[in-house]
Amino acid sequence: MTQEPTFQLPPAMSTFAARYDETYYFIYWLSVLLFVGIIGAAAYFVWKYRRRPGVDAEPTGHNAILEASWTIAPIIILAVMFHVGFRGYLDMAIAPGNALEVRVRAWQWGWDFEYPNGAHSNDLKVPVNKPVKLIMSSNDVIHSLFVPAFRIKKDVVPGMYTTVWFEATSTGETDLFCAEYCGKDHSAMMRKVFIVTDDEFQKFLEESSGPPSGMSTEDWGKKIYGEKCKSCHSLDGSKVIGPTFKHVWGEMVTMTNGEIVKVDENYVRESILDPLAKVVAGYPPVMPTFKGTLGDKEIDALIKFIQTVK
Ligand SMILES: [Cu+2]
Numbered sequence: 001m002t003q004e005p006t007f008q009l010p011p012a013m014s015t016f017a018a019r020y021d022e023t024y025y026f027i028y029w030l031s032v033l034l035f036v037g038i039i040g041a042a043a044y045f046v047w048k049y050r051r052r053p054g055v056d057a058e059p060t061g062h063n064a065i066l067e068a069s070w071t072i073a074p075i076i077i078l079a080v081m082f083h084v085g086f087r088g089y090l091d092m093a094i095a096p097g098n099a100l101e102v103r104v105r106a107w108q109w110g111w112d113f114e115y116p117n118g119a120h121s122n123d124l125k126v127p128v129n130k131p132v133k134l135i136m137s138s139n140d141v142i143h144s145l146f147v148p149a150f151r152i153k154k155d156v157v158p159g160m161y162t163t164v165w166f167e168a169t170s171t172g173e174t175d176l177f178c179a180e181y182c183g184k185d186h187s188a189m190m191r192k193v194f195i196v197t198d199d200e201f202q203k204f205l206e207e208s209s210g211p212p213s214g215m216s217t218e219d220w221g222k223k224i225y226g227e228k229c230k231s232c233h234s235l236d237g238s239k240v241i242g243p244t245f246k247h248v249w250g251e252m253v254t255m256t257n258g259e260i261v262k263v264d265e266n267y268v269r270e271s272i273l274d275p276l277a278k279v280v281a282g283y284p285p286v287m288p289t290f291k292g293t294l295g296d297k298e299i300d301a302l303i304k305f306i307q308t309v310k
Helices: 017-048 064-093 198-208 217-228 265-273 296-308
Strands: 100-107 110-114 124-127 131-138 143-147 152-156 162-167 172-178 191-196 252-254 260-262
Touching (some): 100 124, 124 198, 131 143, 131 152, 191 198
Antiparallel strands (some): 131 162
């Protein structure tokens, strides 16, 4: 659920927000209390011990219990503040292992978000109720990714990677800023974050993927092969972990259960999405499924490419 913004804080749309806001208000109200207490006491003493005719100043003694308590009490309060802050910092620093990884590029002046299937976007799109880890770098100067509603902010630095993670708790949209003054159009680095359901997110991935501009479908298939399949499938006839792709298109292949299958669109597609449905005789059933990592367009490109491996 979106928590409405308050006078001081933006809407709360991530799992971090509740604890973050509690810590903020704890420190805030403590500061108010100390301000009122200290200034109030000072004002009262200024009035009480004002100079009056006939009253002489006397040396004030000293009070060991009072002095010890105003030393020890702040130490305890500061230790509590440190503890709460440090725990929150650790939780925010380390993303859960199952987090969706999105690569972030910042430059003067814009953002690019790249998703696991190679899709790109200029606004950040994420699924609701799922941890998302941003792996960020910059092409030029230092920028900083800031999403107030998620309570996250992290510098984006050239020549290194920084990471930050969050889990959105409600669908909707919110703002993303650059929070590090980075030149003339720094303020133009404002983008949207769209938080959508898992289904909508998968649909977005499918739709926004496709070959990089200027690349043919076939070459794109070859590129995906190089990234995802090459370690197990050769192009030159040699047996690696899985069968070679050389001449495989149109072949009749024997499965472990004796079934003979023709290598066509449907078979390749099934092999990619559900590798255990048909296992080639003589090979271990070790191929991972690419369901969720490869969309229809990628699978079509791979098929196009496999057809050409002669
Ligand atoms: Cu910037």
